[in-house]
Amino acid sequence: MCFNVSTSQAPLAGVSHQRITVFWGRYYVEEEPRLVQCRFQRIGCSWRGPFHEKEAHELSCTHPKKPGEEVMGALEALDAQRELDMTLFKQVYDLLSFEKVTFSDLQMRPYRTDDFIPRLYYETSRFSALGSQWVVKAFVSENIKNPAMTCTRLLTYQLVCKSKLQNPVRLHYLALRGPFSELNMRPRVYDFEFNQENMETEKKEFPIIDSNECNKILAAKNISFRLILFQIQK
Ligand SMILES: [Zn+2]
Structure with a gap:
């Protein structure tokens, strides 16, 4: 049912x-x-x-009961994951030293496209950061497996600049769980250079921890999160 x-x-x-x-x-x-x-x-x-x-x-x-040699393989994979996490921490510490850092607590609301089969997407209202106007959009990617019609889901998001840019703006950006939010996220830093021709980032994975979290997000009405922008000075 x-x-x-x-x-x-x-x-x-x-x-x-x-x-x-x-x-x-x-x-x-x-x-x-x-x-x-x-x-x-x-x-x-x-x-x-x-x-x-x-x-x-x-x-x-x-x-x-497996021999140590086989267990080592699993431990090495764990170490590799820990190394990746440490790299991310170091990267965030470095980014926090940037001159221009801003964070915005945002809420994405669900909308449906006008297509014959409407598609769900999410969008924030406009917000100001680093002297420009922005919105964030999110999309649900489906990998539908017939005949059960179940799907593995992935949420992707993109940052869109809504202001006219005189000069290119290069940013690192990072989506985090917002205040009062229970989202379980595995933060990931992306970067992009905005200019007059490129006003939207590619769709990047909205870094929630697994598909259970994706279910929670889809079951809730709005998606609340914190977006941190770090401007790279030329
Ligand atoms: Zn087992």
């Missing part, structure tokens, strides 16, 4: 979570068992399943 997105609730820990199906361009949320990971995930087990099957899986999980 399907429930309309707007009437759904956020997932409850350990009980269930929602699956969004798409039908004729509309999103529907259904309850399905919440997926959890095996406790041996750190040493390479990729099992994901309903909470009530976790214990049985862990009793029969083969990963604790």
Whole structure:
């Protein structure tokens, strides 16, 4: 059975979570068992399943008995991820030393295109930052798998400059969870040079942590987030 997105609730820990199906361009949320990971995930087990099957899986999980050499592969992958995270932290620390840094707490509202099959997109109202006017737009990318009509979802966003630019403006930008928001995000820094010919960034991944978070976003009416702009001085 399907429930309309707007009437759904956020997932409850350990009980269930929602699956969004798409039908004729509309999103529907259904309850399905919440997926959890095996406790041996750190040493390479990729099992994901309903909470009530976790214990049985862990009793029969083969990963604790694997030789050290195989476990090393999983640990190296973890180290590589940690290295990436550290690089991001260092990058953010460097960016915070820029002369021109500004942050805006924004809210994107849902709209539908006029297409035959309307497509959902999100947009903020105009806001001022670094002497120009901007909007942020977000789009839901679908990877629909027939015949179940379920899809893996990805949210992408773009920053659009609405002012006339006399000179090119080069920015780093970073979307974060806003105040009072419970979004679970894995921040990522992007950069772009705006000029008279290029007034919008490419669509970049809105860095939410996984598709559960994407479900939460689609089930909520608005998307609140904080956008930090760092201007690169020439
Ligand atoms: Zn396992």
